[in-house]
Amino acid sequence: MDRRQQKTRDAIFDAFGMLLTEKSFSKITVQEIIDAANVGRTTFYAHFPTKDDLLREMCAEIFDHVFSDAPRAENTHDFSANGRDTTTAVTHVLYHLRDSRKNILGILSSESGDLLLTFFRQYLNKSLAMRMLDGVRPADSVPMDFLVNHISGSFISMVQWWVENGLRETPEEMARYFMSVTDPILSVGNM
């Protein structure tokens, strides 16, 4: 990719991320973005047809980065019975979220957080579905994709709670909370 393209893309992402911590997505104007990013109006529209596309692409980039080097659970069956692999994976993702240079949690706690969490949830559903399919059996004739959706939702809820409470807990603590509400579910039908 042309260095110029990458440069303006980064500049727009940085400016947009900063603005998102200050005000809600819907109240941010294209003018503000291009002023903060110091790029021309035409340049912006050359990169992103709409503001929605900008958000979508930035989310994809963030989540790809957050999950790219997360330790994959080697033993997928370890998803239950207080799987150590799962705990460390969750912890790792939480550290990433908290310490990201892009101030992800700042964005999540803003008025636009829900919008971002929607993408997050879709992302989780997809990647969880692949991991869980062979490791866990549905319990009590509860559909598998219901379970997957429930686990993704639980993760999102946890992050929301964590952010809204001022990140007082360590990622390790949060991972333990998470396991304590998801492990009993997954253990039931899985032996």
Place this chain on the structure above:
Amino acid sequence: MDRRQQKTRDAIFDAFGMLLTEKSFSKITVQEIIDAANVGRTTFYAHFPTKDDLLREMCAEIFDHVFSDAPRAENTHDFSANGRDTTTAVTHVLYHLRDSRKNILGILSSESGDLLLTFFRQYLNKSLAMRMLDGVRPADSVPMDFLVNHISGSFISMVQWWVENGLRETPEEMARYFMSVTDPILSVGNM
């Protein structure tokens, strides 16, 4: 309240609800609302300072109605151990959501659904906190409000899944799914 006020308020709510099933909140213009509601421009702004206020007030009205005649669990301790009260309460709310004249689920499945679910979640957190406080003890030193948030989130996730899957299940089935993923959590520390 002046009958005229109530009339225009209803007209605006109806028009807005209909539009929400067609397009996303952010793409709906005030002009479209007042055309569909057949009210004057000034009238709209006299009732709702912004489009956001309109959404907020409509949500409040909907949720108040949905929960107003939900059977309250007499025995709050019954929240665990497959509490029958809780199951029927959940079932009742799901029926309300599905069969509401205002097409709530149509709105929830639209692009604006997340916005609405945010209000829903806040509403649930508040009303759940009151019900659970004396009935359930936290397990494993997991904070009470974390648990409350988890249950609310689980409910929201369930509704999202239900809607996205085309409402194929009955409210009774969904309530059973819900209990199967929340009951193991609540039973642990509660005896």
Place this chain on the structure above:
DNA sequence: TCGATATAGAACATAATGTTCTGTAAATAT
């Protein structure tokens, strides 16, 4: 070095927002 392309900047058309005015109809109070 040269051709291709990304960019800046200005100017522009279009469309949405929110306000202000006037006259009219409908509610409530007496």
Place this chain on the structure above:
DNA sequence: ATATTTACAGAACATTATGTTCTATATCGA
């Protein structure tokens, strides 16, 4: 029933944001 108050419609308006089109310039890759 009449008077008074209040809500409303409709139009006109200023303001602001969006998205496009143009030209000129600077930077990239080969």
